[in-house]
Amino acid sequence: MKHLLKMLDLTTEEITDILNLADQLKYELKHGIEHKLLAGKTLGMIFQKASTRTRVSFEVGMYQLGGLPIFLSASDMQIGRGEPVEDTSRVLSRYLDGIMIRTYKQSEVEDLAKYGNIPIINGLTDFCHPCQILADLMTIREVKGCLDGLKMCYIGDGNNMMNSLIVGCLKMGMAVSVACPEGYDPDQQVLDFAKDYENFHLYRSPKEAAKDADVVITDVWASMGQEGEAELRRKAFDGYQINKELMSLAKEDAMVLHCLPAHRGEEITADVFEQHAGEIFEEAENRLHAQKAVLVKLLG
Numbered sequence: 299m300k301h302l303l304k305m306l307d308l309t310t311e312e313i314t315d316i317l318n319l320a321d322q323l324k325y326e327l328k329h330g331i332e333h334k335l336l337a338g339k340t341l342g343m344i345f346q347k348a349s350t351r352t353r354v355s356f357e358v359g360m361y362q363l364g365g366l367p368i369f370l371s372a373s374d375m376q377i378g379r380g381e382p383v384e385d386t387s388r389v390l391s392r393y394l395d396g397i398m399i400r401t402y403k404q405s406e407v408e409d410l411a412k413y414g415n416i417p418i419i420n421g422l423t424d425f426c427h428p429c430q431i432l433a434d435l436m437t438i439r440e441v442k443g444c445l446d447g448l449k450m451c452y453i454g455d456g457n458n459m460m461n462s463l464i465v466g467c468l469k470m471g472m473a474v475s476v477a478c479p480e481g482y483d484p485d486q487q488v489l490d491f492a493k494d495y496e497n498f499h500l501y502r503s504p505k506e507a508a509k510d511a512d513v514v515i516t517d518v519w520a521s522m523g524q525e526g527e528a529e530l531r532r533k534a535f536d537g538y539q540i541n542k543e544l545m546s547l548a549k550e551d552a553m554v555l556h557c558l559p560a561h562r563g564e565e566i567t568a569d570v571f572e573q574h575a576g577e578i579f580e581e582a583e584n585r586l587h588a589q590k591a592v593l594v595k596l597l598g
Contacts (some may be wrong), residue, residue, distance in 0.1 A: 299312050299595055299596065300411075300565050300596075301411045301417050301418045301596070302417075302418075302419045302420055302429070302592050302596065303404075303411060303418065303420050303428075304404070304420060304425065304426045304427055304428055304462070304465075304529060305426060305428050305431055305461075305462045305465040305466045305469070306426075306465055306487070306488075306491060308428075308466075308469070310423060310469050310470060310471075311588065313398060313432070313435065313466065313469060313470060314451055314470075315589070315595070316432055316588065316591045316592060316595060317432070317435060317436050317439060317588070319591035319594060319595065320432070320436050320587040320588045320590065320591035321436070321440075321587075322426060322581055323587050323590050323591055323594070324584070324587040327362065327587070331589040333362070333363065334363060334364030335363050335364065335376055335594050335598050336363040336364050336365035336395075336562055336593060336594065336597055336598060337363075337364035337365065338364075338365070338569055339360075339363075339364075339365040339366070339395040339396070339597050340366045340367050340368060340393070340394050340395050340396075341356065341365060341366070341367050341368065341394065341395065341396050341397070341398060341584075341593065341597070342370050342393070342394040342396070342397045342398070343356055343357070343367055343368065343369050343370055343397075343398045343399075343400075343421070344370045344372065344375070344377070344398070344399040344400070344401070344408075345369070345370070345371055345372065345399075345400050345421075346372040346399075346400065346401040346402060347400045347401060347402065347422060349387075349421070349422075350558075350559075351558065351582055351585050352398075352400055352421045352422060352429070352585070353369070354428075355585040355586040355589055356398055356421070356589055357369070359586050359589050359590040359593060360593065362590065362592060363593060363594065365395075365593075365597070368394070368421075370403075377560065383406050383409045383410060383413070384409055384412070384413035385413075386410075387398060387409065387410045387411075387412075387413040387414035388410070388413055388414060390414065390416075391414040391415045391416045395416060395417075395597050396416050396417040396418070396419065396593070396596055396597045397410060397414070397416060397417070397418050397419065398419040398420075398421045399417075399418065399419070399420065399421055400421035400422045400423075401422075401461070402423060402424050403423060403424065404420075404423045404424065404425035404426065406423075407420045417596035417597060419589075419592060419593075419596065420523050422430075422458065423458060424457075424458055424521075425458055425461060425485060426458050426461050426462045426465075427458045427462050427557070428462055428466075429457055429461040429588065429589050429592065430459065430462070430557045430585065430591070431459075431463055431466040432461070432466070432467075432582060432588040432591075433581055433582075433584040433585045433587075433588040433589075434463065434515070434555055434557075434584075435466055435467070435470060436584045436587065437553075437554075437555065437577065437580055437581040437584050438450075438512075438513055438553065440580070440584075441553055441577060441580075442512060442513075442553070445467075445471060445472055446470065446471030446472070447471060447472070447473075448472050448473070448512040448540070449472065449473040449474075449475065449510060449511045449512050449513070450463065450467045450472050450473070450474050450475075450511065450512070450513045451474075451475045451476070451477075451507045451508050451511035451513065451514045451515070451548065452464075452474075452475075452476045452477070452507075452514075452515045452516065453476075453477050453478075453504045453508065453514065453515075453516050453539075453540055453544070453565075454477075454478060454516045454517055454518075454519060454535065454538055454540050454565055455478060455482050455517065455518075455519055455535070456476070456482050456484035456485070457479045457481045457517060457521050458521070459517045459557055460478070460484045460488075460517075461484050461485050461488045462524065463476075463489050463515060464476065464484060464491075464492055464498065465488060465491060465492075468491075468492060468495045468497070468498060468532065472497075473498075474492070474495070474497065474498045474499070475498075475499045475500075475501060475506070475507040475508075475509075475511065476499075476500055476501070476507060477500075477501045477502065477503060477504040477506070477507035477508075477536065477538065478500075478502075478538070479502065479535060480502065481532045481534070482534065482535075483500070484500075490570075497520060497576055498552035504537065504538050504551035505544065506546055508544050508545070508547045508548050509547050509548070510547075510548065510549055511547075511548040511549060511552055512548075512549055512552055512553065513546055513552065513553045513554075513555060514540055514544070514545065514552055514553070514554050514555075515554070515556070516540050516556055516557045516565045516566055517532045517556065517557055517565065518559070518560070518561050518564070518565055519532060519534075519535045519538075519561075519564060519565055527550075532564065535564075535565070537557075537565055538565070539562060539564070539565060539566065539567065540554065540565065540566040540567070540570055541566075541567045541570055542567070542569065542570060545570060553574065553577050554566075554570060554571075554577060554578065555575075555577060555581050556571070556578050556581075557581075558578070558582055559580075563574060
């Protein structure tokens, strides 16, 4: 593994190795065992999209690993004034040991990797969110004890979360059922990948998708940059809410996950969110541990 650009690039073995290391680093942190595995290393963090969890978890993670995180706002860089991404990559490769970028276009992440010579980590694009999915898989495995053979159900928009969850869960041996309105399907590249898996199903009915699920996952209906579509999307996603009625179709001990921030009363009811808040905020914490594992694998 040279980079973390998208879940499609990772093998089952690489995902497992990351999760195992994340478990180890989490255990060591909880037991006061220092692991300065990246002492002297620097990580540049480019943000073209605002963030809470991504920024804080990467900064804290690099600090705990003994390295130096450097926040790079696009508005403060020449890339924000039109410098080509390939030039930015070649310059930063001479200063840094790795780059994490949170941006809109997947092509920008791919170009950073193509023109630079240091590891690139995708902190989120409109196409995928690999760091979040690694944390999700880590959380599911913690609670359920395994991944292989479980059923993951995702209800909502065919966005970066759905794209990455389909790929990550299928690669880890899980059955995957997703439900989204027509016109809001996952990316065709992901559908092409999933067509080789008999345990993948795309539904229009959330109730069909949720039947006998071990894990139910959702995300906001209007992602960052889509605020102008919020009212249109509220109408399109009417009936795609995770609520008690929907959860009654899943397994009795089903988990609920949400990458946050959550809009209670829209994609998930407040009561279901609070009932599963322990799992959801453990998932948020696991961003830290999973990303530390990625950092060690790529920069160590």
